Amino acid sequence: MKVIDAHIHFSNINSFLVTAREISKVDYSYQGYCQSFAQHQVVASVGMGLQETKKDGFPDRECGNPMLLDLHPQLPDNVYYCLGVNPYKLHGDQKNTELDKLERHLQNNRAVGFKIYAGYYHYHVFNEVYEPVYDLAAKYQVPVVIHSGNTYSERGRLKYSHPLNVDEVAVKHRNVDFIIAHLGCPWTLDCAEVISKNTNVYADLSGLIVGDSLTVAREAQKKLFVDLVKAALVYTGNYQKFLFGTDWPLVDLGAYIDFIKGLVPRAHHQDVFFNNAKRLFKIEG
Numbered sequence: 001m002k003v004i005d006a007h008i009h010f011s012n013i014n015s016f017l018v019t020a021r022e023i024s025k026v027d028y029s030y031q032g033y034c035q036s037f038a039q040h041q042v043v044a045s046v047g048m049g050l051q052e053t054k055k056d057g058f059p060d061r062e063c064g065n066p067m068l069l070d071l072h073p074q075l076p077d078n079v080y081y082c083l084g085v086n087p088y089k090l091h092g093d094q095k096n097t098e099l100d101k102l103e104r105h106l107q108n109n110r111a112v113g114f115k116i117y118a119g120y121y122h123y124h125v126f127n128e129v130y131e132p133v134y135d136l137a138a139k140y141q142v143p144v145v146i147h148s149g150n151t152y153s154e155r156g157r158l159k160y161s162h163p164l165n166v167d168e169v170a171v172k173h174r175n176v177d178f179i180i181a182h183l184g185c186p187w188t189l190d191c192a193e194v195i196s197k198n199t200n201v202y203a204d205l206s207g208l209i210v211g212d213s214l215t216v217a218r219e220a221q222k223k224l225f226v227d228l229v230k231a232a233l234v235y236t237g238n239y240q241k242f243l244f245g246t247d248w249p250l251v252d253l254g255a256y257i258d259f260i261k262g263l264v265p266r267a268h269h270q271d272v273f274f275n276n277a278k279r280l281f282k283i284e285g
C-alpha cells in the first residue's frame with residue numbers, strides 16, 4: 001500500500017537529533033529518510049517547517065519567517081512542507097516583510113501549507129496575530145496545521161495547545177482547512193468533537209507514541225492508551241477526517257505504520273494512509 005506521511009520533521013533541532021539517536025533509534029539524516037521511507041512504501045511526506053537559532057532554542061522566538069526544513073542542504077524528492085510560522089516576528093515594523101516572505105515561499109510548489117506551533121508559542125490560535133496567515137491560507141487554498149495537545153518541551157503552555165481553541169478559528173474561517181496535529185492527544189475526544197462539528201477541520205494521527213519499535217509494540221498493548229485514540233476515531237466515525245502521520249524522527253516508521261493500521265479499519269486504510277493527505281495538501285502523483 002502506498003503511504004503519505006502527513007507529519008514529519010526534517011530540521012536541525014537539537015532535541016530531535018538527541019531523541020532520534022537515543023530514544024527512537026532513527027537514522028535522522030537525508031540518507032536515513034530515503035532508505036527508511038522507501039522501504040515502507042511512503043511515497044511522499046509533509047515536513048513541518050521548524051528552526052532554532054541556538055541549541056535547544058526550540059520554540060525559538062528569534063527565527064525569521066518562514067521556518068523551513070534545514071536538516072540537509074537538499075530536500076529528498078518526495079518531501080513537501082508546511083511553512084512554520086513564528087508569531088513573535090509578526091509585529092511592528094517587521095510585520096509586513098515577514099508576511100511577504102511567507103507569501104513568497106508559498107508560491108514554491110513544494111510548500112503545501114502552514115504550521116502553527118500553538119503551545120510552543122504563547123499565542124492562542126485565534127489571536128489576531130495569525131489573521132494574516134489565515135488570509136494567505138484562504139488566498140492560496142492551503143491548509144493550516146496546528147500543533148495540539150502535549151508539547152515536546154516544558155516551556156510549552158498547554159492552554160494554547162488545547163484542540164478546542166481550533167473551533168474558534170474554524171468557525172471564523174470557513175474557507176480555510178485546519179488540521180489538528182497529534183489528534184490533540186491527550187484531549188482526543190475534544191479533538192474528535194471539533195473535527196466532527198466542523199467540515200473544515202481534520203486531524204493527523206502523528207506523535208501518539210515517541211520511541212523505537214519495542215516501545216511502540218509495548219504501548220500498543222496498553223488498552224487504556226489505545227482506547228483514548230480509538231474513542232476519537234469511533235466518535236468521529238468518518239475516516240475522511242484523519243491523516244496518517246508519524247512525527248518522524250521521534251518514532252520508528254515501520255512500527256508506527258503497523259500501530260495505526262491496527263487502529264483504523266482496513267476498509268479505510270486507503271483514505272487515512274494516502275487519499276486524505278493527497279487531497280488536502282494537493283500532492284501530485
Ligand SMILES: [Zn+2]
Nearest residue numbers: 007009048247
Ligand atoms: Zn511534529
